Amino acid sequence: MNPEFIINEELGKLISNVVKKFPSDKKRSAVIESLLILQHHNNGYVTKNIIKALSDYLLVSEIDIYEVATFYTMINIDPVGRNVISVCNNISCMLRGSDEILSHIEDKLKIKVGESTKDNKFYLKDEIECLAACNGGPMMQVNHKNYENLTLEKVDEILESVNDK
Amino acid sequence: MINKLCTETFGLKNPDSLKTYLDKQGYQAWKNIITEQTPKSKIIEKIKESGLRGKGGAGFLTGLKWSFIPLMDGQKYLVCNSDESEPGTCKDRDILRYNPHSIIEGMLIASYAIGASVAYNYLRGEFMDEQWKVFNHALSEAYNAKLIGKNILSSNTTIDIHALIGAGAYIVGEETAMLESIEGKRGMPRIKPPFPAIKGLYGKPTIINNTETLASIPKIMLNEPGWYKSLGVNDTEGMKIFSMSGHINNPGNFEIALGTPFSELLNLAGGMWNEKNIKAVIPGGSSVPVVKGDIMMQVNMDYDSIAEAGSMLGSGGVIVMDESTCMVSVLQRISRFYYAESCGQCTPCREGTGWLYKILTNIILGKGTQNDLHQLERIATQIEGHCICALGDAAAMPVRSFLKNFWSEFEYYVDKKESMVS
Ligand SMILES: Cc1cc2nc3c(=O)[nH]c(=O)nc-3n(C[C@H](O)[C@H](O)[C@H](O)COP(=O)(O)O)c2cc1C
Ligand code: SF4
Ligand code: FES
Numbered sequence: 001m002n003p004e005f006i007i008n009e010e011l012g013k014l015i016s017n018v019v020k021k022f023p024s025d026k027k028r029s030a031v032i033e034s035l036l037i038l039q040h041h042n043n044g045y046v047t048k049n050i051i052k053a054l055s056d057y058l059l060v061s062e063i064d065i066y067e068v069a070t071f072y073t074m075i076n077i078d079p080v081g082r083n084v085i086s087v088c089n090n091i092s093c094m095l096r097g098s099d100e101i102l103s104h105i106e107d108k109l110k111i112k113v114g115e116s117t118k119d120n121k122f123y124l125k126d127e128i129e130c131l132a133a134c135n136g137g138p139m140m141q142v143n144h145k146n147y148e149n150l151t152l153e154k155v156d157e158i159l160e161s162v163n164d165k
Numbered sequence: 166m167i168n169k170l171c172t173e174t175f176g177l178k179n180p181d182s183l184k185t186y187l188d189k190q191g192y193q194a195w196k197n198i199i200t201e202q203t204p205k206s207k208i209i210e211k212i213k214e215s216g217l218r219g220k221g222g223a224g225f226l227t228g229l230k231w232s233f234i235p236l237m238d239g240q241k242y243l244v245c246n247s248d249e250s251e252p253g254t255c256k257d258r259d260i261l262r263y264n265p266h267s268i269i270e271g272m273l274i275a276s277y278a279i280g281a282s283v284a285y286n287y288l289r290g291e292f293m294d295e296q297w298k299v300f301n302h303a304l305s306e307a308y309n310a311k312l313i314g315k316n317i318l319s320s321n322t323t324i325d326i327h328a329l330i331g332a333g334a335y336i337v338g339e340e341t342a343m344l345e346s347i348e349g350k351r352g353m354p355r356i357k358p359p360f361p362a363i364k365g366l367y368g369k370p371t372i373i374n375n376t377e378t379l380a381s382i383p384k385i386m387l388n389e390p391g392w393y394k395s396l397g398v399n400d401t402e403g404m405k406i407f408s409m410s411g412h413i414n415n416p417g418n419f420e421i422a423l424g425t426p427f428s429e430l431l432n433l434a435g436g437m438w439n440e441k442n443i444k445a446v447i448p449g450g451s452s453v454p455v456v457k458g459d460i461m462m463q464v465n466m467d468y469d470s471i472a473e474a475g476s477m478l479g480s481g482g483v484i485v486m487d488e489s490t491c492m493v494s495v496l497q498r499i500s501r502f503y504y505a506e507s508c509g510q511c512t513p514c515r516e517g518t519g520w521l522y523k524i525l526t527n528i529i530l531g532k533g534t535q536n537d538l539h540q541l542e543r544i545a546t547q548i549e550g551h552c553i554c555a556l557g558d559a560a561a562m563p564v565r566s567f568l569k570n571f572w573s574e575f576e577y578y579v580d581k582k583e584s585m586v587s
Contacts, residue, residue: 021285021327026367028349032332036290060349071351072332074290086291090252091451091498092410092484127333129502130252130451131291134482135408135416144294 005049007057011041015057027058031068034058035075044084044123045076073127081116081123083162086141089128093137101138102128104152108159121164168396170404171256171380172420174264181299183306186266192312194386195270198277199320208278208386215385215393216402220256221246221338221375222450222480224468233362234279234370242371243276243284244347245379247296248331248338250289252451252502253482256406256418257376261288261296264380265303269326271379273313274386276324279372283325286376287343290332301328335506339554340373342508353508354554377406399424401467405481409434412441412487423467430466431485441487445570449479451499452559454566458486475566491584492571496563497525503560514557517548521564528575531582538575542568 007015015034022029034054039046046069055062069075087105089098102113105124109117114126133139136148140155147158173189174180186192198208213228234241245268249257260268268286276284288297304326307313315323329347331337337346341355344366365371381404385393394402401424410416414435421430427446437443443458448466454476456464464474471478486495504518521544524537545561552558568575577585 021329023367026348029347031349032346033330036293036330036332064350067351068349072290072334074331074333089498090502091447091495092253092482094495094498095411095484095486095490127505129335129505130250130254132249132255132258132289134253134255134410134484135418136255137410137416141291141294144291146295 003049005042005047005053007038007053011037012057015054019058028060028064030058031060031065032072032075035065035069039075043082044080045078047077073125079116079120081120082164083121083143084123084125084141085159086125086131087113087128088131088133088137088139090130090134092130092134093139096137098138100152101140101150101155104155105140105159108156121162122159168404168422169420170384171260171264171267171377171406172418173267173384175259176263180263181265181303183266183303183310186264190387191266191383192270192310194383195273195312196318198274198386199318199322202320205278205280208274211386211390212278212382214390217378217381217385217393218403218468219375220377220381220405220481222251222452224478227374227378230362230374231275231279231372233360234372235363238280240283240367240369241279241281242366242369243272243279243281244340244343244366244371244373245272245284245286245376246338246340246343246373247286247288247292247300247376248335248343249376250335250338251480251482252499253408253410253447253484254450254480255408255410256481258292258296259418260376260380260406261292262299265300266307267380267383268300268376269303269307269313271382272326273324274382275372275374275379276326277322279370281372282323283327285327285329285347285366287329287331287337287347289337290330293330297328297330304328334508335502336508336554336556339556342554343373344371351508353510354556356553397423397467399426399465399467399470401465401469405466405478407466407481407483409483409485411483411485412438412490413485414438421466424465424470427461427464427466430483431462434485437485437487439487441489443485444488444490445486445492447476447482447484447486447563448474449477450482451484451502452555452562453477453479454562455492455570456566457570489586491586492567492574493525493528493578493584496567497522497529499563500525500560503556507556507560511552511557513548513551514560517544517557518560520544521560528578533579535576535579538568538572538579 018030116123337352342352346352446461500522504522545564549561
């Protein structure tokens with residue numbers, strides 16, 4: 001059993017800023033942003049203990065939080081690589097060659113979509129749909145930052161320049 | 166181009182700063198309303214007269230929507246929909262990062278007009294690194310300038326605006342799913358009626374508008390009645406941003422007069438790349454029917470003209486395909502999207518989107534049959550009109566239009582087990 005997760009003062013401050021956006025009896029509204037904050041401070045994923053801690057903090061049932069955690073694709077409930085790569089492979093990007101970009105990344109990192117590298121440096125996200133940068137296709141996000149008009153050479157450069165956290 | 170509304174600050178130095186926006190008469194419309202305490206009905210009337218239509222996809226008249234809000238006192242909400250995730254659409258992301266104050270001013274005016282003291286702007290989670298930061302910064306600038314908050318500009322008016330962030334789910338763009346998401350739940354669309362204007366966020370009257378819709382409001386309020394209408398050409402009214410993507414030389418966002426011929430828009434986007442011929446266009450985001458290239462070249466970019474060509478203006482995401490495009494592969498990709506994004510509440514959508522994707526994938530793997538093509542049509546018919554929200558229709562419409570317009574290409578793939586074009 002993992003040790004209990006404690007929402008410390010720093011995290012508590014961030015979460016209470018989220019809670020403030022909503023009516024005082026609507027703390028549940030803060031669940032999504034709070035999960036994103038907590039996952040950011042826990043190597044990119046949330047654990048059962050994190051859900052429990054948030055449940056106690058917001059007075060929202062654990063199952064209600066778990067439901068949200070599994071519905072939204074940006075919240076991970078399993079460990080993932082430290083740097084998240086999301087490649088768009090929807091139509092506009094596909095028309096500009098995103099299939100090649102995606103297979104190049106898969107070959108280079110020796111993983112498939114949805115997997116993390118052995119050294120846990122990269123996670124190639126299982127969601128490969130439109131990221132609202134269609135006129136910059138092909139495109140990808142690395143740790144949520146956009147890289148557009150990609151070529152195979154650009155992809156190499158970007159991935160090699162990722163400083164491990 | 167003149168008459169920029171939402172894109173006015175694009176390309177300027179520090180486009181997102183309050184100073185830049187103020188230099189462009191920013192917040193003037195809001196200041197006028199606050200100092201004159203303009204009656205709400207007058208604002209709604211002006212928006213009605215302008216003919217402004219929602220830019221989020223359905224094209225619903227904005228002033229009419231606002232007028233559905235009950236007049237009685239009590240908590241009301243405004244929600245700005247910045248969840249932009251319809252494939253082919255990427256205009257709101259640019260307004261958010263290059264002209265965030267136009268959204269804030271539009272949200273203030275809309276909140277005032279419907280009597281909402283609290284407004285939320287819901288941004289898709291993937292905007293976290295750039296748009297989220299820029300928009301939040303703009304909000305704090307506006308708060309510091311006392312344009313938002315308590316006793317705005319020493320009046321008795323109080324309006325708070327908060328930015329919210331999503332966490333990855335296309336369906337949250339559907340307005341009632343967005344309300345569920347703001348309430349901290351899974352983004353599953355609600356059954357309508359009741360409509361949000363009567364029973365919305367936390368059960369209170371709520372108006373949901375698209376980012377571009379709200380960003381258009383300040384300029385409409387600042388100008389004479391009739392001004393916005395007159396911007397349209399070829400017998401239509403108003404403006405729209407089109408996101409141009411695909412096989413063109415200069416992909417980008419173009420804010421143009423509604424009614425502009427598609428051929429002119431294509432020229433603005435640098436024309437077809439590699440001097441290839443145009444084969445097909447999806448004129449309004451991946452949910453709308455595909456149109457053959459030669460027909461599209463005769464169409465004007467307005468609601469009626471595109472409808473006559475058998476499609477819809479939708480979100481304004483224009484995807485251009487040249488003669489080298491395999492329509493079977495494109496449709497399979499579209500179907501994968503709706504299969505991945507269905508929230509799973511309605512059986513026809515949950516099961517049907519899976520079958521559409523499975524059958525199309527089989528065809529691409531060379532395992533398709535003639536019967537599969539008819540099966541695709543049958544499944545699409547069973548989904549359409551049988552679901553809680555429009556995602557079901559959005560999955561079905563492309564299937565029917567691709568088959569109708571490119572039947573021989575699908576037949577060829579099934580018979581020869583390879584694409585007609587490669
Ligand atoms: C599946 C689905 C996804 C949608 N996604 C968006 C979206 O990302 N942005 C948006 O503004 N509207 C989206 N809409 C439309 C909204 O439900 C709503 O009509 C719109 O935000 C209203 O704003 P408007 O009247 O200003 O256009 C979507 C609708 C459906 C059915
Ligand atoms: S149509 Fe599809 S996405 Fe919409 S509510 Fe039903 S299952 Fe969910
Ligand atoms: S299709 Fe790739 S970003 Fe939209």
